Amino acid sequence: xxxxxxxxxxxxxxxxxxxxxxxxxxxxxxxxxxxxxxxxxxxxxxxxxxxxxxxxxxxxxxxxxxxxxxxxxxxxxxxxxxxxxxxxxxxxxxxxxxxxxxxxxxxxxxxxxxxxxxxxxxxxxxxxxxxxxxxxxxxxxxxxxxxxxxxxxxxxxxxxxxxxxxxxxxxxxxxxxxxxxxxxxxxxxxxxxxxxxxxxxxxxxxxxxxxxxxxxxxxxxxxxxxxxxxxxxxxxxxxxxxxxxxxxxxxxxxxxxxxxxxxxxxxxxxxxxxxxxxxxxxxxxxxxx
Ligand SMILES: [Zn+2]
Numbered sequence: 044x045x046x047x048x049x050x051x052x053x054x055x056x057x058x059x060x061x062x063x064x065x066x067x068x069x070x071x072x073x074x075x076x077x078x079x080x081x082x083x084x085x086x087x088x089x090x091x092x093x094x095x096x097x098x099x100x101x102x103x104x105x106x107x108x109x110x111x112x113x114x115x116x117x118x119x120x121x122x123x124x125x126x127x128x129x130x131x132x133x134x135x136x137x138x139x140x141x142x143x144x145x146x147x148x149x150x151x152x153x154x155x156x157x158x159x160x161x162x163x164x165x166x167x168x169x170x171x172x173x174x175x176x177x178x179x180x181x182x183x184x185x186x187x188x189x190x191x192x193x194x195x196x197x198x199x200x201x202x203x204x205x206x207x208x209x210x211x212x213x214x215x216x217x218x219x220x221x222x223x224x225x226x227x228x229x230x231x232x233x234x235x236x237x238x239x240x241x242x243x244x245x246x247x248x249x250x251x252x253x254x255x256x257x258x259x260x261x262x263x264x265x266x267x268x269x270x271x272x273x274x275x276x277x278x279x280x281x282x283x284x285x286x287x288x289x290x291x292x293x294x295x296x297x298x299x300x301x302x303x304x305x306x307x308x309x310x311x312x313x314x315x316x317x318x319x320x321x322x323x324x325x326x327x328x329x330x331x332x
Pocket of ligand 1: 177179180269313314
C-alpha cells in the first residue's frame with residue numbers, strides 16, 4: 044500500500060496542512076497508461092496489450108485550510124472488490140473493467156476510515172471538490188451526504204466515461220462556473236475569499252476536468268487529478284489512452300507549463316507514485332520542452 048503523507052505549511056501567514064492518502068491501488072495496461080496514438084485507436088491498442096503496469100496509487104488530497112477543510116476527490120469504494128460492483132453499468136462495462144484493470148482496496152483504506160485516522164470528522168468538512176466524475180474519484184461520495192460537493196458545471200453536463208449508476212442515490216453536486224481568468228488559465232473559480240484555493244479548468248481527460256491550485260507562502264501546489272497520470276507525461280508531452288480530447292489535453296499541458304515557468308510549482312496527480320515524495324520535498328516541476 045502507498046503510505047500517506049502530511050505536510051504543514053502556511054498561506055498568508057496562516058497554517059495550512061495537507062494530507063495525501065491513497066484510497067487503494069490499481070493496475071492498468073501499459074499502453075493504456077501511455078498511449079502510442081493520439082486518437083481513439085489508442086483504446087483498442089490498450090485492450091490488445093497483454094502487459095499490465097506496476098501498481099499505482101489513487102491519491103485523495105485533504106486540505107486543512109484556515110477557511111475550512113476541503114477534500115479533493117474521494118477515491119475508490121472498497122465495494123469494488125465485490126464481483127457485482129459494475130453490474131448496474133451493464134455487461135460490456137463489467138467485462139471491460141474486469142479485463143483491463145485490477146483494483147485492490149480494503150475497507151480500512153476507504154476515505155471515511157482515512158479521515159477517522161486523521162481525526163477529521165466528516166461533518167467538519169466544508170466541501171468535497173471533484174476533479175471529474177470517474178468512479179475512482181467518486182467512490183467515497185456516499186460518506187458525504189450533507190457536504191457540498193463542488194463540481195465544474197461543464198463536467199456535469201458532459202461527463203465522459205462516468206458510470207452514473209455508481210453515483211450515490213440523489214447525487215446533486217453544487218455546480219460551479221469557472222469564468223475567472225488566472226493567467227495563463229482562462230477558466231478558474233476561486234474557492235476561498237483570498238484566492239489561495241482555486242479550481243482550474245484543465246480539460247483533456249474529460250471535457251470538464253479540473254485541477255486544484257493551492258497558493259502557499261513558499262510556492263504553488265497544483266493537484267492535477269488525471270490531467271495526466273504522471274508528472275513525466277506532462278514534462279515529455281505524452282498522454283494516456285483515454286483522453287476525451289488530445290487537443291484539449293495538449294493545450295492544458297502547455298498552460299500548466301506556462302504557469303510553472305512564472306511560479307515555482309509543485310505538481311501532483313492522482314495516480315503518480317511520486318506525488319508524495321514531491322509534496323514532501325516541494326519539488327518544483329521541471330521540463331525541457
Ligand atoms: Zn483516475
